[in-house]
Amino acid sequence: xxxxxxxxxxxxxxxxxxxVQASGASADATLDPRRPLVLVAPAKGGTxxxxxxxxxxxxxxxxxxxxxxxxxxxxxxxxxxxxxVADSDALRRLALWCxxxxxxxxxxxxxxxxxxxxxxxxxxxxxxxxxERLLADLAARLKGFRLxxxxxxxxxxxxxxxxxxxxxxxxxxxxxxxxxxVLHALPLAALRLGEASQRLMHRLGLRRIGEILHQxxxxxxxxxxxxxxxxxxQALGHAPEPLMPxxxxxxxxxxxxxxxxxxxxxxxxxxxxxxxxxLSRDLxxxxxxxxxxxLLLFRADGEVQSLELGLAAPSRDAQHIxxxxxxxxxxxxxxxxxxxxxxAAAVHVRNAESLAERQACLGLHEDAASPEELARLLDRxxxxxxxxxxxxxxxxxxxTPERAVxxxxxSPSARLLSGPPPHKPTMAIQAGSKRRVGRGxxxxxxxxxxxxxxxxxxxxxxxxxTETITAPRPLLLLERPExxxxxxxxxxxxxxxxxxxxxxxxxxxxxxxxxxxxxxxRHHVAEGTRDYYLVEDAQGRRIWLYREGLYGQSATPQWxxxxxxx
Numbered sequence: 112x113x114x115x116x117x118x119x120x121x122x123x124x125x126x127x128x129x130x131v132q133a134s135g136a137s138a139d140a141t142l143d144p145r146r147p148l149v150l151v152a153p154a155k156g157g158t159x160x161x162x163x164x165x166x167x168x169x170x171x172x173x174x175x176x177x178x179x180x181x182x183x184x185x186x187x188x189x190x191x192x193x194x195x196v197a198d199s200d201a202l203r204r205l206a207l208w209c210x211x212x213x214x215x216x217x218x219x220x221x222x223x224x225x226x227x228x229x230x231x232x233x234x235x236x237x238x239x240x241x242x243e244r245l246l247a248d249l250a251a252r253l254k255g256f257r258l259x260x261x262x263x264x265x266x267x268x269x270x271x272x273x274x275x276x277x278x279x280x281x282x283x284x285x286x287x288x289x290x291x292x293v294l295h296a297l298p299l300a301a302l303r304l305g306e307a308s309q310r311l312m313h314r315l316g317l318r319r320i321g322e323i324l325h326q327x328x329x330x331x332x333x334x335x336x337x338x339x340x341x342x343x344x345q346a347l348g349h350a351p352e353p354l355m356p357x358x359x360x361x362x363x364x365x366x367x368x369x370x371x372x373x374x375x376x377x378x379x380x381x382x383x384x385x386x387x388x389x390l391s392r393d394l395x396x397x398x399x400x401x402x403x404x405x406l407l408l409f410r411a412d413g414e415v416q417s418l419e420l421g422l423a424a425p426s427r428d429a430q431h432i433x434x435x436x437x438x439x440x441x442x443x444x445x446x447x448x449x450x451x452x453x454x455a456a457a458v459h460v461r462n463a464e465s466l467a468e469r470q471a472c473l474g475l476h477e478d479a480a481s482p483e484e485l486a487r488l489l490d491r492x493x494x495x496x497x498x499x500x501x502x503x504x505x506x507x508x509x510x511t512p513e514r515a516v517x518x519x520x521x522s523p524s525a526r527l528l529s530g531p532p533p534h535k536p537t538m539a540i541q542a543g544s545k546r547r548v549g550r551g552x553x554x555x556x557x558x559x560x561x562x563x564x565x566x567x568x569x570x571x572x573x574x575x576x577t578e579t580i581t582a583p584r585p586l587l588l589l590e591r592p593e594x595x596x597x598x599x600x601x602x603x604x605x606x607x608x609x610x611x612x613x614x615x616x617x618x619x620x621x622x623x624x625x626x627x628x629x630x631x632x633r634h635h636v637a638e639g640t641r642d643y644y645l646v647e648d649a650q651g652r653r654i655w656l657y658r659e660g661l662y663g664q665s666a667t668p669q670w671x672x673x674x675x676x677x
Contacts, residue, residue, distance in 0.1 A: 112233070112266055112287060113231050113233045113266060113267075114231070114232050114233050114236065114242070114264060114265075114266060115229055115230065115231055115232075115264065115265060115266070115267060115268045115271045116212075116228075116229070116230035116231075116232055116245075116246065116249070116262060116263070116264050116271065117227065117228075117229060117262065117263045117264075117265075117268065117271035117272045117274070117275040118209075118227050118228040118229075118230065118249070118253070118260060118262055118275075119224075119226065119227040119260065119261045119262070119272075119275045119276060120202075120205075120226050120227050120228075120253075120258055120259070120260055121226075121259040121260070121261065122162060122163075122164060122165075122259060123162075123198060123202070123225075123226035123227070123258075124150050124161070124162040124193060124194075124195075124198050124226070125148060125150065125162055125163070125164045126257065126258050126259065127197065127198055127201045128142070128150070128191065128194075129142065129144055129257070130201075130256070130257065131197075133257075142189060142191070143189070144164060144166075145166060146166055146187065146189055147163070147164065147166045147167035147170050147172065147185050147187075147188050147189060148163065148164045148166065148167060148188075148189040148190075148191070149162065149163040149164075149167050149172065149178075149181060149188065149189070149190055149191075150162040150163070150190075150191055150192070150193040151178050151190055151191075151192060151193060152192070152193040152195075154175075156177065157177050157178065157179065158177070158178040158179075159174075159175050159176060159177055159178065160172060160173070160174055160175065160176045160178065160181060161174065161193045162174070162193065167185065167188070170184070170185045171184060171185075172184065172185060178190065195225070198225070198226075199218070199225065202218045202219075202225070202226075202228070203218055203357055204413075204414070204415070205228065205413065206218050206228055206357040207357055207358070207407075207415040207417075208409060208413050208414070208415050209228060209230055209249075210357075210358070210407060210409075210415070210457065211366065211368070211407075211409045211455045211457065212230055212232060212235060212239070212245060212249060213230050213231055213232045213233075213235045214356075214360045214361050214364050214459065215230070215231035215354070215356050215360050216228055216229070216230050216231075216356060216357050217229045217231075217354035217355050217356050217357065218355075218357060220355075222303055223272060223303055227272075227275075229268050229271070229272075229354050230249075231354065232245060232264075238366075242264055242284055243284065246262055246264060246282055246284070247282075249262065250262055250281075250282065256413050261275045261276070261281050262275060262281060262282050263275035263278065263282070263283045263284070263285070264283075264284045264285065265284075265285035265290060265293075266285070266287050266288075266290060266348055267290060267345060267346055267347070267348045267352065268345070268352050268354060269302070269303070269342060269345040269346030269347075269352060270285055270290045270293060270294060270346050270347075270348075271285070272301075272303065273293075273294060273297050273301030273302065273303075273320075273346060274293060274297075274301075276300075276301060277297045277298060277300070277301045278293075278297075290346060290347050290348060291324065291347060294320045294321070294324070294346060294347070295319070295320060295321035295324060296319060296320075296321060297319065297320050298318060298319060298320070299312050299317060299318065299319065299320060299323075301320060301346075302320065302339070302342040302343060302346060303342055304338060304339060304342060305336075305338060307336075308335060308336060308338055308339055311335065312335075320343075323339075323343070324343075328340060358405075359461065361405070361459035361460050361461055362460045362461065362462065362463045363390055363393055363394065363459075363460035363463060364390075364457065364458070364459050364460070365386040365387075365389045365390045365457065365458050366386070366455065366456065366457035366458070367382060367385065367386060367455065367456055367457075368454065368455045369382070369453070369454055369455065369456075371452075372410075372411050372451065372452025372453055372454045373449075373452060373453050374449045374452050374453075376440045376441070376447065379408065379440060379447075379449075379453065379456070380433060380436060380437050380440060382456045383406055383433055383436050383456065383458060384429060384430070384433040386456065386457070386458040387429035387432050387433055387458060388429045390427075390429075390458060390460065391427045391428075391429050394427040394460075394463065394466075395427060397463075398465060398466060398467060398468060399425065399427070399463040399464060399465055399466055400422075400424075400425025400426045400427045400463065400464060400465075400466030401422060401425060401426055401427060401432060401460050401462075401463060402421065402422055402424075402425050402462045402463065402464050403419070403420070403421055403422075403460070403461040403462035404419070404420040404421075404422070404432065404458065404459070404460060404461065405417055405418070405419055405420070405458070405459040405461055406418040406420065406436060406456070406457075406458055406459075407456065407457040407458075407459065408449075408453045408455075408456050409453060409454060409455040409456065409457075410448075410449070410451050410452065410453055410454070411451040411452050411453075411454045412451040414448075414451075416447065416448065416453075418436070418439055418440075418443075420432070420435060420436060420439065422435075425463070425464040425465070425466045426466070427466060489501060489521050492521075493521070498520065499520060501520065501521040502518045502519065502520060502521055503518070503519055503520070503521035504516050504517070504518060505517045505518075505519055509630065510627050510628075510630070511627065511629075511630065511638075512584070512588060512627075512673060512674075513588070513591075513592075582625045582643075583645060583676070584655075584674075585653075585655045585673070585674030585675055585676045586674075586675070586676055586677045587674055587675045587676075588673065588674040589672065589673055589674055592657075592671035592672065592673045593611065593612070593671060593672050594669065594670070594671055594672075595609045595610065595611040595656060595670045595671060595672050596609060596610040596611075596670070597609040597656070597658070597670040602662045603662060605618075605621035605623065605624070605644055605646075606618055606621060606644060606646060606656070606670070609646075609656065609670065609672075611654075611656075611672050616646075616648040616649075616652070616654070617648055617649045618646045618647070618648055618649075619647050619648060619649050620646065620647045621644050621645070621646045621647075622644065622645040622646075623642065623643055623644035623645055624642035624643060624644055624657075624658075625642070625643040625644075626640060626641070626642050626643075627640070627641045627643065627657075628640050628641075638659075639659045639660040639661070639666070639668075640659070640660065640661055641657045641658070641659050642657055642658045643655060643656070643657040643673070644656055644657065644658075645676070652675070653675065653676035653677075654672060654674075654675055654676070655672070655673050655674040655675065655676065656670060656671060656672045656673060657670070657671055657673055658670050659671060
């Protein structure tokens with residue numbers, strides 16, 4: 112259910128004209144707001160009054176009066192031509208300023224008077240402490256702009272408009288479901304009917320909305336234009352009344368108000384960064400990223416500055432987007448007019464696109480992370496996922512690829528945490544040193560060791576085993592080798608093409624073979640000699656496959672795919 116604020120700007124064209132004069136933007140500085148002032152426009156029968164101030168109203172003038180009659184009635188009458196285009200532009204700028212309260216602000220159309228705004232504050236009132244406080248803040252700020260306003264809140268735009276124009280009390284808040292009770296005592300003009308419909312209703316003796324609320328609808332539909340029942344249904348919420356927002360409502364939105372207006376660009380950037388960090392939580396929840404962004408800065412004098420930002424790819428990185436905003440602010444320089452200061456800011460996401468989750472980093476601050484950082488990362492992972500859920504790969508002394516690695520629970524070793532142990536030469540090196548000493552070379556050798564680079568750390572037997580493997584190994588090793596149909600030119604030659612998982616691969620290059628004999632001490636395992644080939648197909652995929660068995664033996668050799676290279 113929507114909650115609509117109706118903002119009626121009484122005497123809007125006059126107020127707009129006086130505001131332009133006060134700002135010095137107009138060369139006409141002779142208007143005195145304390146004297147009768149009217150705006151006129153050509154109409155049927157001659158030039159007529161379309162707007163007037165309080166002084167003119169107290170003098171007995173009203174709208175639609177001929178200018179000639181008004182001049183005869185009021186001496187020294189101030190007359191200016193109406194400018195509906197300028198009034199509409201100023202109303203739109205005021206609607207942009209009202210975006211500080213809600214992303215849905217719609218200026219009134221001609222049928223509603225073109226002198227007010229509708230604000231849909233559904234889901235926004237709590238940001239200002241409730242509807243009462245939002246209404247009070249809005250009224251105070253508009254009056255600070257020297258505007259005469261009447262406000263009301265209701266579930267429908269029609270009821271809010273009617274109450275703002277015809278209620279005895281300003282700032283009325285109509286509770287949900289109370290529209291019929293409130294409208295019952297209001298005049299028919301509160302339904303925003305045309306002049307023809309109002310005159311016909313008056314001739315029939317109908318003055319109040321309550322007089323038609325409970326009447327049969329068929330006679331009204333037959334005798335009156337569809338406008339009557341349509342406006343009544345819109346006010347009661349039985350028919351929709353689309354509102355045209357001044358800008359397209361954002362997909363995501365965040366805003367903030369400042370205790371004191373800010374002026375410096377760095378303060379604007381800090382506020383924008385904070386709003387982006389707030390938005391990033393909602394974006395992450397919905398797995399989307401920003402593509403089009405609008406930064407709105409609300410000045411204390413009612414003006415609004417807007418910065419549009421487009422990204423090459425969707426992102427929800429607040430620091431990255433804030434850096435782009437900082438570059439835009441730097442480029443603007445003096446064009447960022449903050450003479451009166453900005454008292455509020457908002458970030459609107461105009462377009463968001465899907466952005467899948469991905470691992471940005473492992474929580475380590477640099478590539479060559481310290482052992483302490485790695486230990487803290489393992490602690491966090493184990494507490495989050497469970498101790499046995501975090502595994503670590505350890506080398507094992509075996510030439511057979513699937514047995515060359517053991518999976519164990521992850522835990523930083525003592526060597527990792529305490530650093531490499533002191534170097535202790537092996538027996539072969541010790542024997543060599545003794546021989547060199549015997550030849551008179553020991554002194555030079557000792558001097559080189561004392562002043563040269565530090566000796567390499569001692570490796571465990573399993574780690575030393577991996578150092579002896581020089582042939583390439585794939586980045587991805589299949590859990591179990593998968594059978595493949597291979598065609599080779601000669602029985603013992605490299606493969607020319609193979610079929611794996613139903614797909615035929617043409618081999619462009621082949622490297623090998625690397626022969627790995629079975630482990631003779633594992634008699635209980637039936638294995639054959641393997642010849643491994645690193646092949647590259649026509650699409651550039653590099654695959655590790657092998658032939659198990661030798662031709663000439665009793666069993667026919669079989670081919671298997673064992674892994675893929677990057």
